[in-house]
Amino acid sequence: MTPSQTHSAPLVLISGASQGIGAEIARQFAALKVRLALVARNADKLAEVRETCLAVGSCADIELYPCDVSDADQVAQLHAEVNRRQGAVSVLINNAGQWLGDPVAAMAVADFDRIVATNLRSVFLMSKAFVADMCTLGRGDVFTMASTAGIEGYAGVSAYCAAKHGVMGFCKALREELRGEDIRVCCVLPGPTWSPSWENTGVAQETLMPCEDVARAFVHLYQADRNVVTEEWVLRPRGGHISS
Numbered sequence: 001m002t003p004s005q006t007h008s009a010p011l012v013l014i015s016g017a018s019q020g021i022g023a024e025i026a027r028q029f030a031a032l033k034v035r036l037a038l039v040a041r042n043a044d045k046l047a048e049v050r051e052t053c054l055a056v057g058s059c060a061d062i063e064l065y066p067c068d069v070s071d072a073d074q075v076a077q078l079h080a081e082v083n084r085r086q087g088a089v090s091v092l093i094n095n096a097g098q099w100l101g102d103p104v105a106a107m108a109v110a111d112f113d114r115i116v117a118t119n120l121r122s123v124f125l126m127s128k129a130f131v132a133d134m135c136t137l138g139r140g141d142v143f144t145m146a147s148t149a150g151i152e153g154y155a156g157v158s159a160y161c162a163a164k165h166g167v168m169g170f171c172k173a174l175r176e177e178l179r180g181e182d183i184r185v186c187c188v189l190p191g192p193t194w195s196p197s198w199e200n201t202g203v204a205q206e207t208l209m210p211c212e213d214v215a216r217a218f219v220h221l222y223q224a225d226r227n228v229v230t231e232e233w234v235l236r237p238r239g240g241h242i243s244s
Helices: 020-029 043-056 072-085 109-137 158-177 211-223
Strands: 011-015 035-040 062-066 091-094 140-145 183-190 232-235
Touching: 011 020, 011 109, 020 035, 020 043, 020 211, 035 043, 043 062, 062 072, 072 109, 091 109, 109 140, 109 158, 109 183, 140 158, 140 211, 158 183, 183 211, 211 232
Parallel strands: 011 035, 011 091, 035 062, 091 140, 140 183, 183 232
Antiparallel strands: none
């Protein structure tokens, strides 16, 4: 299937799509009448997610793009390659992220920089690369994975909290910049959600939110009327804050 044959269907780009919530977002969008561009650093895991998406049956155009979205040069190459192979992105889902549980006194500077780059710099780079195309199209969506760590402070999670607070501020500013355009800027703020990063932590899976429900929030944002902008959607486990 060539881009010229499929441009009538919206193109949804999902970063961090190789596992966890990102993989589930991809699977759920694959059931809709859209095309998918799946992005992550791990090419092998992306291939596995693609097979899962194809099994859903509705989405035939699924392309894979191994990329570190915190790297400016790689994002520039990604933008060019996506446009060459599939055309302009209609929906950008900034899901890539990384968690670190170190107190300030014990944290290496390089680790702080890495967490901020993965969670915040990536959102800037991807938005800068793809939002201009949405303006040309005349419509679009920027849906970003934030966290309750973006509105609260957790001991031992300072880098992640700082990055996610930055994500919230960035998205608020981007929303104002795009207010005159038909481009929705929305954030999903989940609390603890089951993913591979929780393995071997001692936290029982049943106390965490299932990634399927967090992923479903992005589908709801997409399917809402174009006149509806859900600026921030907070999701929490019924038991509240969970610490390992």
